[in-house]
Amino acid sequence: MASELNYSHCAVLHNRLLEIGWVGSGKRLEYDSNNDQAEVLHRRNWFEYFGEDAERIRGRLSPSLVAFLERALVVDDHSLHYYVGGLASPDYLWLNHHSGGYSAEASDRYWTLYTATGIASEPDGLVFDQVGNKAVMQTSIFDSPITHNDRQQWFPLEDVLSAWLDMVEVGKVRAVGPDVEVPNEKFDPWIILPYSESQLQETLTAYHGLLDAIESRIPDVARPPSEPQLIPNTSLDTANISPGFVREFLNKAQRPWFQYIAPGLEIPTIDSFCEQPFSGVELNSISETSATPQTIQFPILLFRASDMFRTPPSPHGVDDQTGSYLPFAWPWSGVRTYPAGLYLTDSDRQAMCFEDGARVVLPFGIGASGYARTSDGARFGENKEEKGSLLHRMKDTHADLYQLGYNPFIESHEVRLVQVLHLWHKQIETGAWEVGRDGVLGGIEKWREADSEAGWKGYVVLISW
Template structure:
């Protein structure tokens, strides 16, 4: 079934309706990959389709009348029997428990008062969300029968964002391909009964807080960035060495963490400016904050000489209330450098991502209405409000972030994507290089909110 994977050589196909043949093949491949990785034999995989599981044409004709023919064709080819025969239970994927029952296909959406009955038939909840992730009112993967696109919802409350009229839904096969890519890279991992680790297990899936590939690809991106700068410097690099590994001792990092593995293996550089106005960090502002055992503090990687901007939000009673990019127990520290931070995480929690990062600027941007997150939303977008976007709200923490993530829940942008993007900016001449490294100073980031340059600072959607 691997020939159905979506690649540059095998791109999306032009078909009428849903590409049901490809989507069913990708669905079944996910089932097969999870089944075998969890230690089960393919001989024991019950390949009964969803359609067969619920009685076939005789029982399902009332439902078929409300479904697009291409969706019916998908349900006639997608395996579903495994969900009823497997012991222990077998979830389809980390975020999705399995295909919905016929009665749940139209029951889970939270419509506004302006939605009529005809429009309610437009949206089909194909998969139920995995309730074990702790979301309030879990929903699932919803398919739009008018545009033949889909969107994953962990909670029913996500519909305020996904149905605001501005979010871009994706072809269903791209979402399934994203799941397979996560399996390929070990981001979502099916495990067998011998697994005795601390990761939360949703049979058979765990989600490691980072993978070997995450570390290796982040190191490759840093190497590429450093090499791009050094080859463009006027004259030989200086003699002063700058080391990311200096942050290890002050951060009290354990050797089995992503931050430790990246910092200790990252190459030394002989220039000071790694990006406009940013250098390798010389301090760890949150190192003194007490945290629960096993959790990880924010780690400052690249710092500005200026402090981070303090974003605020107007409360209903008129007061400007501070908005912190960090959880409550870090908010006692109000002065800290602008720069790039690996964000705090619980490596054994439900959303355990150690390689997520934030770039926090010393000023807010977005007021010009050009800066956007990966999902296309303006900075400060009131995402739960329907209709045209309201006036943008300047902020200091959304540059490079995903916005509403189509693939994965609660994951700040991966550090490797930021470093790779920085390397491209140098290689393509969009950032100049001088004797100190990347030129331009901290004001350079204001380009992200200009008509000519905003696209240079928007990363594509990723998981």
């Protein structure tokens, strides 16, 4: 369904991002009479910046797109965000969209509005649909079969720009001066951080809110006080937990007195936490170009499934029964089975860009019934590059629960822990998960609800960056 392009609001968001990056890099917004050498922001819109080349294609653009581009600023050698360099030049708009099999009438429908930075091979950018007035991040040209599979969700441009701005405002992405160096990639003036203090505090608030919701529903029994640390520093050392998000979270998260924080998932004891299934695994060469291989953190099992449920053996990271990829199929040796539960695992193992990434691993597969889905609407096990309805091809998978799927705003990564905790809290508040003397009831079998007609909606995280 077509939506209206709120070109005025989109231009405000675009220009706000541009100005934050400009100032964050040490430059000035306006001319400074005391420093005539200062780099100032020349306020030229897209048409003014590209001149005759832009005017030549004005008639191929919708009136609302023209209105946006007449308000959106463009500057030299300055990325708008970590993931996009800026508004595409007139000769780039349709460069990657002529081979899509569109009719002559639809040849101008899809085009690249923002060019991607060098975060992928064969980069493309944010693709815009002039008919539907919606957009989706197509990091690489090879993502096109997914974004055009007739199922992938596209979003209003203001939603995408708002997501990029939110990453800046919470400190996930930050503008810095040219003298700042980072171990991962930098797209001037932007860097991406493994996590920010704001993200850490948001996750702690969500965690403690979940504990309060569970505790308030436990029948009246003698309640010992909560302990101030979920896992103390000495035990984190024993478990070989590197400095970073996980260590900070575990140091500041309280230990509740009840046992189950989710169906069949236990609050870790110090002994069980130190028995990390991946801590003794040898790391092979992750990448010859990895800048900081010594900082790579193995997946950390936080909430273990009771009774030590384990997933099937998978030496190559592929489930032989379903053909689906299991998590943690890294170039490691020595791990053949592992306990089910919630793991904390960075999705970008070289750059450590999402240290708050999480993945729930089940001891059984779900998805074949066709109800379980990721945040982008994809069913578990489907081939996202095929067009049309694929309900008859659903498969059971072990580790797709709560995952975002194809991310329409930025590069794909594992779901953030805070999003999972918020959804668990909602399950408690709505009564979908019941609480007893030991915490959340239901056992590990409760998770099969995620592939049922009645329960699947309670197991899908809202799409986000």
